[in-house]
Amino acid sequence: MIRDDKFTKLLCASILGFACYGWSVGRAYGVTDETVTFTNLAITSPYANPLAISETAGFGWGYSFWSLWHNSFAVRYSDAVGTLKLTVRDSTTGRFVPSRLISRGKNGISSELSTEQTGRGTYQLPSGQYDLELAAVGYKTLKTHFAVDPQSILNVTVWLDPDELPEELRVENLRSHDRSHYALLHGHVIDSETGLPLKGVHVGLEHSGIKAQTDDRGYFLFYSPVREINAAEELPGSDNLVAELGGYQTYRRVNVTTPEGSTHFIIDMNPGKGVTERDDTHKLMLSPEELEKAQTETPGIEDQKLDLNSPTAREGSLQPLALIVPSTIRVGSNCSTKSTCTTFNTYSLDTYVKNGLEDEWISSWTSNSLKAGAIAYRSYGVYYVYHPISSNYDICNTTSCQVNDPTDTATSTNTATTDTAGMIVTDSSGSQPFFAEYAAENNDSSCADGFTGSPSANWSCMSDSVDAGQPFNGHGRGMCQWGSQRWALNQGKDYVWIVNHYYNNNGSPSGARSGLLQTPSSSSSDGFVYPVGEIGPYGRCPSSTGASTCYWLAAPFLDTSYNGTPHLGEDWDRGSGYDDYGDPVYATYSGTVVYAQTNVSGWGKVLIVRHALSDGSQLESLYAHLKDMLITSGTVARGQQVGTIGDGDGRYASHLHFEIRFPNCRSWGTPGPGYSSDYTGWTDPSAYIASHRSITSCTNSTSNLRNRDGGPPIHPPGSVIKIASDPTVYLIDPDN
Numbered sequence: 001m002i003r004d005d006k007f008t009k010l011l012c013a014s015i016l017g018f019a020c021y022g023w024s025v026g027r028a029y030g031v032t033d034e035t036v037t038f039t040n041l042a043i044t045s046p047y048a049n050p051l052a053i054s055e056t057a058g059f060g061w062g063y064s065f066w067s068l069w070h071n072s073f074a075v076r077y078s079d080a081v082g083t084l085k086l087t088v089r090d091s092t093t094g095r096f097v098p099s100r101l102i103s104r105g106k107n108g109i110s111s112e113l114s115t116e117q118t119g120r121g122t123y124q125l126p127s128g129q130y131d132l133e134l135a136a137v138g139y140k141t142l143k144t145h146f147a148v149d150p151q152s153i154l155n156v157t158v159w160l161d162p163d164e165l166p167e168e169l170r171v172e173n174l175r176s177h178d179r180s181h182y183a184l185l186h187g188h189v190i191d192s193e194t195g196l197p198l199k200g201v202h203v204g205l206e207h208s209g210i211k212a213q214t215d216d217r218g219y220f221l222f223y224s225p226v227r228e229i230n231a232a233e234e235l236p237g238s239d240n241l242v243a244e245l246g247g248y249q250t251y252r253r254v255n256v257t258t259p260e261g262s263t264h265f266i267i268d269m270n271p272g273k274g275v276t277e278r279d280d281t282h283k284l285m286l287s288p289e290e291l292e293k294a295q296t297e298t299p300g301i302e303d304q305k306l307d308l309n310s311p312t313a314r315e316g317s318l319q320p321l322a323l324i325v326p327s328t329i330r331v332g333s334n335c336s337t338k339s340t341c342t343t344f345n346t347y348s349l350d351t352y353v354k355n356g357l358e359d360e361w362i363s364s365w366t367s368n369s370l371k372a373g374a375i376a377y378r379s380y381g382v383y384y385v386y387h388p389i390s391s392n393y394d395i396c397n398t399t400s401c402q403v404n405d406p407t408d409t410a411t412s413t414n415t416a417t418t419d420t421a422g423m424i425v426t427d428s429s430g431s432q433p434f435f436a437e438y439a440a441e442n443n444d445s446s447c448a449d450g451f452t453g454s455p456s457a458n459w460s461c462m463s464d465s466v467d468a469g470q471p472f473n474g475h476g477r478g479m480c481q482w483g484s485q486r487w488a489l490n491q492g493k494d495y496v497w498i499v500n501h502y503y504n505n506n507g508s509p510s511g512a513r514s515g516l517l518q519t520p521s522s523s524s525s526d527g528f529v530y531p532v533g534e535i536g537p538y539g540r541c542p543s544s545t546g547a548s549t550c551y552w553l554a555a556p557f558l559d560t561s562y563n564g565t566p567h568l569g570e571d572w573d574r575g576s577g578y579d580d581y582g583d584p585v586y587a588t589y590s591g592t593v594v595y596a597q598t599n600v601s602g603w604g605k606v607l608i609v610r611h612a613l614s615d616g617s618q619l620e621s622l623y624a625h626l627k628d629m630l631i632t633s634g635t636v637a638r639g640q641q642v643g644t645i646g647d648g649d650g651r652y653a654s655h656l657h658f659e660i661r662f663p664n665c666r667s668w669g670t671p672g673p674g675y676s677s678d679y680t681g682w683t684d685p686s687a688y689i690a691s692h693r694s695i696t697s698c699t700n701s702t703s704n705l706r707n708r709d710g711g712p713p714i715h716p717p718g719s720v721i722k723i724a725s726d727p728t729v730y731l732i733d734p735d736n
Contacts, residue, residue, distance in 0.1 A: 084148060088160060093197075120195075188265075198269060238256055330346050355404050358408060360373065363413050369498070442474050519635070585623050600671055
């Protein structure tokens with residue numbers, strides 16, 4: 001019942017008048033519908049954009065009456081408002097990071113906000129889609145997006161990458177601490193409420209009894225001996241990681257894998273009494289029944305079929321950045337199923353790969369297995385960025401998708417991620433992401449022993465001999481994780497070969513096994529490498545000829561000493577006779593195999609790789625007289641081994657005939673004559689390589705790129721170092 005008397009009318013008029021006064025004065029002092037601010041008080045805006053908490057501005061209390069009146073009587077707006085609870089953390093140490101964020105709603109209106117000094121903030125938002133950009137001093141900016149639902153709370157953690165790694169986490173520092181046959185466990189311990197480091201925490205392994213104590217950075221480091229294992233068959237051991245500090249709950253992380261090498265942990269400790277416990281059992285230690293349910297979703301068969309008439313299918317074309325690789329990914333956690341996650345994390349894409357690769361692969365496995373795994377893991381994540389599970393997350397962090405834990409990483413898997421940055425598998429068109437599934441052990445799933453595949457899911461049976469005799473433990477689709485380790489460890493295959501093997505049968509695609517390995521666009525910063533290796537033992541000779549420990553030019557470009565006709569390539573030799581028979585031959589640059597034939601008249605086995613340069617031009621490299629061709633189709637990476645030195649099927653003493661030619665040569669795409677007075681379109685291979693070895697960050701365009709012990713050429717993308725007293729730029733392979 002509404003009272004219609006003079007007192008009621010006077011009261012209403014007074015309240016409305018006071019509210020209007022507050023509104024007008026508040027406007028004069030900068031208080032708007034978009035930002036209403038009081039000390040320790042947040043009020044829901046009646047229109048748009050979030051509300052911050054800061055010092056009193058203008059005559060806010062009067063404005064609050066206006067807001068109260070407007071919300072209570074004018075508009076039932078609160079029904080259309082949700083809450084964003086945001087935490088911003090350092091992706092390497094876990095510390096909370098005070099940040100600035102810009103919110104853009106679907107109406108195009110932007111609001112600039114700030115977190116509290118703790119790196120946290122709570123914001124009221126009208127329901128709808130929002131683009132967020134987060135920035136902090138000393139960190140890389142990150143962009144993401146979320147949907148706010150009415151009367152709901154959105155819990156989001158954004159992990160920012162620092163511009164520079166802390167000293168204790170720099171690769172060179174960690175490598176100086178490496179010990180053979182030891183696991184190095186280190187990490188940072190953080191107060192879960194303040195986000196600040198905790199000093200004096202006792203951290204150790206429960207069974208071994210080894211302990212350390214955190215310093216003022218919250219950092220700890222200790223070693224644990226590891227037992228020798230057969231790395232192609234056995235998993236490393238495990239222990240329970242425990243952290244204790246007075247006034248805090250004991251942190252207990254059970255079944256922590258302890259492989260050789262360094263593993264980093266972020267430990268959040270909760271104030272109070274009791275125990276916080278979590279199970280850290282590695283995915284590969286799960287039962288066959290559990291692993292069979294991993295990666296539960298498969299695209300429709302039609303989505304993965306290969307158009308066998310496409311140029312890509314016919315030529316195995318390299319796809320340099322035909323598909324945009326996203327820079328960030330949103331990950332759902334606290335998931336009862338893959339579609340019901342309740343909290344959300346956002347990472348840069350490669351931080352996501354670093355966080356998860358160690359959870360899916362074993363960090364002590366060979367570098368080529370880990371690099372192949374990084375490409376598979378990244379590709380699987382990219383697929384979900386293009387096909388998100390929910391409006392608020394792209395992919396889940398459980399075995400239903402791929403495991404991703406931001407609180408543990410390994411130096412080896414971080415390096416594998418960096419070394420394959422930007423590399424993904426696309427579908428056969430090169431324009432869509434590929435559903436790059438993988439499983440622990442795919443042998444004999446629906447195929448014969450020594451074969452992998454799942455015909456019912458359109459993954460045809462394919463020979464995978466390294467897994468013969470192994471029990472099936474997975475789903476049969478895509479890459480075999482144990483197989484990637486066995487191919488690398490026992491057969492010496494590199495990561496490009498492994499990826500192509502499992503996702504396109506090394507250039508013989510069928511059904512769902514039709515992915516293409518996409519590499520970042522080629523540029524001069526990639527640098528050409530010599531087909532026989534760099535300077536040093538079993539690399540190029542610095543100057544001498546006839547040496548048995550390095551390669552020298554037995555017949556340079558345009559040499560006429562053999563038959564009086566100019567030589568269209570150059571002959572690389574080591575020692576004399578058959579000293580170099582069976583030695584490795586490497587791709588001079590990333591590209592696509594366009595010709596691979598045996599018994600070619602006068603040539604023996606010949607391989608031709610076509611290279612696409614950043615300016616749109618093309619050239620070819622030819623490798624002839626080979627003993628073996630290790631890849632006959634598909635894509636190859638710069639420095640990848642493609643064959644071995646032969647003798648032209650017994651025609652000559654062993655050596656490598658090597659050419660670089662352009663499209664205007666008359667033998668484009670075919671072997672050609674080898675000698676001719678018309679050498680239009682051919683170029684001096686060594687001179688071309690020497691002038692195309694530049695590093696973007698350096699001015700010396702002819703700097704030598706070599707590994708530290710003079711071994712084979714470097715597999716991309718390697719790390720560049722400059723020694724102050726040495727003008728030479730070195731590209732160091734982390735494997736050596």
